[in-house]
Amino acid sequence: MILVIGAGDVGSNLVSDLEDSHEVTVVDRDPDRIDSLTARYDVTGVVGDGRSIATLREADIDRAEIVVASTDSDAANVMVCNAAKHSGDPYTIARVKEVGLFETWRSLEGGLGVDTMLCIDRLAAEAVARTIALPGALSVDTFAGGKVEVAEFEIGADTPITGRSVAEADRYASTTFVAVLRDDEVIIPTGETVIRQGDRVVAIGSLTSISQFAEAVSDQPALESDANVVIVGGDELGYQIAQQFESRGWSPTIIERDPDQANRLATRLRSSSVTETDATNVGGFNPDVLSGADLAVGAVDDDTNYLLAQLATEFDVDRTAAVVDDPDVVELFEETGLDVIVHPEDSIVSETLRVIYGTGPEEVSVLEHDSAEVLEVVVDEESALTGKALQDATDQLPADIVIGAIVRNDQLQIPRGNRIIQAGDRVIVFVDASVAGEVAAKI
Numbered sequence: 405m406i407l408v409i410g411a412g413d414v415g416s417n418l419v420s421d422l423e424d425s426h427e428v429t430v431v432d433r434d435p436d437r438i439d440s441l442t443a444r445y446d447v448t449g450v451v452g453d454g455r456s457i458a459t460l461r462e463a464d465i466d467r468a469e470i471v472v473a474s475t476d477s478d479a480a481n482v483m484v485c486n487a488a489k490h491s492g493d494p495y496t497i498a499r500v501k502e503v504g505l506f507e508t509w510r511s512l513e514g515g516l517g518v519d520t521m522l523c524i525d526r527l528a529a530e531a532v533a534r535t536i537a538l539p540g541a542l543s544v545d546t547f548a549g550g551k552v553e554v555a556e557f558e559i560g561a562d563t564p565i566t567g568r569s570v571a572e573a574d575r576y577a578s579t580t581f582v583a584v585l586r587d588d589e590v591i592i593p594t595g596e597t598v599i600r601q602g603d604r605v606v607a608i609g610s611l612t613s614i615s616q617f618a619e620a621v622s623d624q625p626a627l628e629s630d631a632n633v634v635i636v637g638g639d640e641l642g643y644q645i646a647q648q649f650e651s652r653g654w655s656p657t658i659i660e661r662d663p664d665q666a667n668r669l670a671t672r673l674r675s676s677s678v679t680e681t682d683a684t685n686v687g688g689f690n691p692d693v694l695s696g697a698d699l700a701v702g703a704v705d706d707d708t709n710y711l712l713a714q715l716a717t718e719f720d721v722d723r724t725a726a727v728v729d730d731p732d733v734v735e736l737f738e739e740t741g742l743d744v745i746v747h748p749e750d751s752i753v754s755e756t757l758r759v760i761y762g763t764g765p766e767e768v769s770v771l772e773h774d775s776a777e778v779l780e781v782v783v784d785e786e787s788a789l790t791g792k793a794l795q796d797a798t799d800q801l802p803a804d805i806v807i808g809a810i811v812r813n814d815q816l817q818i819p820r821g822n823r824i825i826q827a828g829d830r831v832i833v834f835v836d837a838s839v840a841g842e843v844a845a846k847i
Contacts, residue, residue: 405429406760407468407494409454409484410475411437413731413749414499417770418472418756421777423447425841426760429463455483457491465491470760473498474752478505486517495519497759499752503640520759527751528727529644532701533652535744536725538615540622542604542744545754545769546611547780547832548811553614554769554778554832556585559603563621571595576617578816579609582806582834583776590776590836592804606771608778608808608832610816624723624743629653632696636712637703638662638669638678641727645703646676656701659693694719702726706733713740761844770837777840778808779833781847783825788846795821801843804836 406422408415411432419441422428429448432438438449452459454473465471471488473481478500485496498518500506506523509516535544542556559566565573570581570593584591585604591597599605607617627633631654635642638660646669649656655675660666661682670678679693694700700716702709702725709726710733716724717740725744728737737745750770757777758768767780783789788800794807810817811830817823825831835843 405464405467405469407431407460407463407465407471407488409471409473409481410499411441412474412476414474414752414756415472416441417749417753418474418760419445419447421753421757421837422760422841424838425845429468431459431463455480455487457487460487460491465494468492468494470495470497472756472760474756475499478502482516482518485519489517495759497522497756499524499756501525501640503644520755522752522755524748524752525641525644527755528641528746528748529648531746531748531751532645532725532727532744533648535746536627536649536699536701536723537652538618539624539626540618540743543746543771545767545778547767547769547778548809548816548830551610551811551814551816552608552780552809552832553611554606554608554808554834555614555618556604556606556771557618557621559599559601559605559621560623561601565599565605565621566601568599569595570597570599573599576607576609576613576620578613578809578818579607579617580806580808580819582606582608582808583771585771590804592806592836606776606834608834627654627699627723629655631698633657633699633701634659634694634697635701635703636708638665639703642703643669643672645701645727646673650675657693694721697721699723699725706730706737710737710740713737713742717741757840761841775837777835777837779835779840779844779847781831781833781844783827783829783831783847785827787825787827789825789829789831790827792825793821794819794823794825797825801846802836802839804839805843806834808832808834 405427408430411430423445431450431454435451438451442449450463471494473484481498485498497520499522501524509521535541538544544555583606584593633654633656635656636659638658657677659679666678666680700721702712723743727746754768754770769778789797807819809832810819
């Protein structure tokens with residue numbers, strides 16, 4: 405049994421992903437949230453405080469194999485994990501925002517009663533830097549130790565694949581088109597599927613091949629090392645993003661309103677510069693800091709980030725990115741034309757599912773606000789894929805699945821229909837989220 409404490413964005417997405425393939429119990433202090441989830445899904449709901457031993461016992465903690473603490477409070481999540489350890493012997497996962505707490509946990513080698521701790525700001529910063537590094541990409545993730553990349557691109561009016569079928573567009577070596585996202589629909593493409601302007605295409609392939617595809621479909625150049633990069637917001641998230649950018653050779657300017665924090669940033673970062681101004685003060689903010697920027701990243705609150713996106717458009721900033729916390733406003737941000745939007749909870753869900761799937765996928769990435777997932781699995785002798793040609797192996801699995809890449813002996817293999825899958829192969833699989841748990845169990 406999997407016990408989820410906290411029925412917010414992360415908890416609700418996990419319930420949706422897992423209820424078909426696992427026994428799930430969810431705990432939250434808000435009865436309306438519990439009623440909503442139990443009405444929609446075949447799960448058990450308990451109203452109460454997950455830090456309470458009595459609540460955990462009511463939720464059958466002694467039967468729980470995994471406990472996920474996903475409330476909005478870091479301290480509460482650690483307390484939940486401790487309480488769970490005192491009440492049973494589950495594997496515990498805690499979602500936290502404070503990087504300092506994450507670093508303390510890591511220094512204790514898994515202490516505090518937490519087996520896996522997932523840090524929102526660090527995962528968000530990694531996602532921003534990874535996506536910015538690939539021109540035109542809406543989201544990017546890597547698999548197989550960095551040998552395989554999964555990226556999503558919006559298709560414009562004049563790209564080489566606009567108006568062409570998938571079979572006609574299949575001209576990029578080591579790249580597989582695994583999905584077409586059209587409006588609210590996730591389309592598993594066939595060779596006859598026509599790619600339209602406005603579609604978002606999910607491609608899986610080698611880093612070189614995906615980069616070549618990005619150059620073909622994007623009118624954005626790669627970000628040079630001397631690019632004018634502005635990060636608005638110098639709290640822990642802004643600092644983490646700056647660190648990630650510095651590691652890739654960029655030297656950003658950070659806009660921070662608090663003078664003490666600005667001084668701390670100036671001493672903690674290597675090549676970044678810091679400008680002290682209040683980005684949250686509409687009247688006092690000097691938008692000239694955006695003039696001439698090649699990239700502006702919003703790392704403040706959602707409201708301020710939205711305003712910055714509008715200002716960046718007015719000042720002809722080449723590329724824009726924002727970290728958006730509230731899932732209810734993600735679509736509003738998408739309508740602004742921002743180039744990169746990172747919703748940190750997606751990364752938390754991805755990492756949590758990777759742990760929950762256990763001996764199945766080694767990596768998991770969620771796409772389209774958890775409508776689809778990408779799984780990395782090392783197949784063994786018991787797998788439904790082993791010893792079968794690719795075209796036959798997929799017949800053993802649900803229809804909404806595409807094998808996007810195979811890595812054998814550290815070499816990327818093109819996933820064509822007659823290729824035989826062997827034990828030990830790493831397969832990168834795109835799958836509809838509704839059947840991801842079933843697929844993970846079978847392969």
